[in-house]
Amino acid sequence: MINVNNLRPLTGDGRKLFIETYGCQMNVGDSEIVVAIMQKEGYFYTDRIEEADIILINTCSIRDNAEQRIWGRLTEMRRLRKRKPTLLVGVIGCMAERLKEKLTEGELAVDIVAGPDAYRDLPRLVREAEGGGKGVNTLLSQEETYAEIAPVRLDKNGVSAYIAIMRGCNNFCSYCVVPYTRGRERSRDAATIISEARSLFENGYREVTLLGQNVNSYRTGDVNFPALLKAVAEISPLLRVRFATSHPKDMSDELLEVMASMPNICRAIHLPAQSGSTVMLERMNRKYTRQWYLDRVKAIRHYMPDCAITTDLIAGFTGETEEDHKQTLSLMEEVGYEFAFCSNIQSVPAHLHNATWVTTYPKMSKRHV
Numbered sequence: 001m002i003n004v005n006n007l008r009p010l011t012g013d014g015r016k017l018f019i020e021t022y023g024c025q026m027n028v029g030d031s032e033i034v035v036a037i038m039q040k041e042g043y044f045y046t047d048r049i050e051e052a053d054i055i056l057i058n059t060c061s062i063r064d065n066a067e068q069r070i071w072g073r074l075t076e077m078r079r080l081r082k083r084k085p086t087l088l089v090g091v092i093g094c095m096a097e098r099l100k101e102k103l104t105e106g107e108l109a110v111d112i113v114a115g116p117d118a119y120r121d122l123p124r125l126v127r128e129a130e131g132g133g134k135g136v137n138t139l140l141s142q143e144e145t146y147a148e149i150a151p152v153r154l155d156k157n158g159v160s161a162y163i164a165i166m167r168g169c170n171n172f173c174s175y176c177v178v179p180y181t182r183g184r185e186r187s188r189d190a191a192t193i194i195s196e197a198r199s200l201f202e203n204g205y206r207e208v209t210l211l212g213q214n215v216n217s218y219r220t221g222d223v224n225f226p227a228l229l230k231a232v233a234e235i236s237p238l239l240r241v242r243f244a245t246s247h248p249k250d251m252s253d254e255l256l257e258v259m260a261s262m263p264n265i266c267r268a269i270h271l272p273a274q275s276g277s278t279v280m281l282e283r284m285n286r287k288y289t290r291q292w293y294l295d296r297v298k299a300i301r302h303y304m305p306d307c308a309i310t311t312d313l314i315a316g317f318t319g320e321t322e323e324d325h326k327q328t329l330s331l332m333e334e335v336g337y338e339f340a341f342c343s344n345i346q347s348v349p350a351h352l353h354n355a356t357w358v359t360t361y362p363k364m365s366k367r368h369v
């Protein structure tokens with residue numbers, strides 16, 4: 001029996017929500033979850049900013065200029081507010097988690113600040129802001145995975161979609177902000193992932209990418225990542241399955257066996273090396289050595305000789321010598337990557353030593369190096 005006393009009017013009242021997303025694919029997935037939560041509260045999603053009653057900016061803190069871009073956007077928001085004084089503006093995501101209340105102060109002050117684990121609380125934060133206050137929640141959670149919330153697919157391609165299988169990261173690589181802005185690792189219930197993949201397939205999608213900061217350490221109960229990957233691939237041989245991102249220290253033979261046994265699991269592994277020098281890997285707190293990494297590559301080639309391997313690499317990390325850098329170049333030559341995201345650490349203030357600017361190199365072969 002519904003207790004009418006607990007019912008309260010939906011606050012959305014048909015108001016329009018515009019959401020702007022920056023950063024990684026996890027943020028794209030989060031924006032789709034935010035729209036689902038707000039729609040349930042009676043807000044309508046619009047992709048036209050001039051129609052918006054609420055603008056939420058989903059942000060990234062992986063590098064300094066990612067945050068600088070947001071400060072630029074907030075300056076533009078001031079213009080929109082002048083035209084529409086009732087307009088509410090909020091910052092969500094990693095920058096919200098890193099800067100917290102600071103975002104509600106100063107000339108670029110916003111009305112709403114929500115960290116990556118606080119999206120269920122957004123309707124309340126909006127009510128707070130509508131009442132003239134500031135809606136702020138940046139509490140990180142040990143449990144939150146938004147498992148049962150069906151994301152509203154904002155990218156209408158209708159063919160491929162991302163499915164977030166876990167949140168947070170426990171690895172604390174010394175250059176990375178993610179564990180501080182997205183909290184500790186927690187895996188989403190396997191049944192909700194499999195049913196989301198099945199519903200996408202039944203709605204015509206033919207490719208899903210299982211997403212996490214380090215998918216290889218996924219585990220709920222006795223379901224580890226190889227078991228989850230197999231279960232998703234078994235939905236239909238017509239469903240192509242991909243996953244990202246892997247951490248070399250957790251890349252198991254069990255996973256490679258599952259990949260090799262199922263043709264609809266794409267032969268592609270993104271395996272961030274970051275450096276070819278074991279000394280640098282220790283400084284980065286990557287928890288594996290150059291030899292361990294090469295042994296994993298050998299195992300991949302053993303199970304799937306045609307598997308494409310891509311990577312992330314950092315040049316100029318604190319203390320890197322010419323010899324260390326040569327070891328990264330020789331690693332690139334030895335592995336023969338399909339492509340590599342290469343970052344240069346020098347261009348960023350020390351406390352954010354995780355600068356990235358992307359240069360993609362075509363297929364690495366002896367001739368190119």
Ligand code: SF4
Binds near residue numbers: 169171172173176213
């Ligand atoms: S594994 Fe990735 S997300 Fe996690 S701390 Fe390292 S670089 Fe960051």
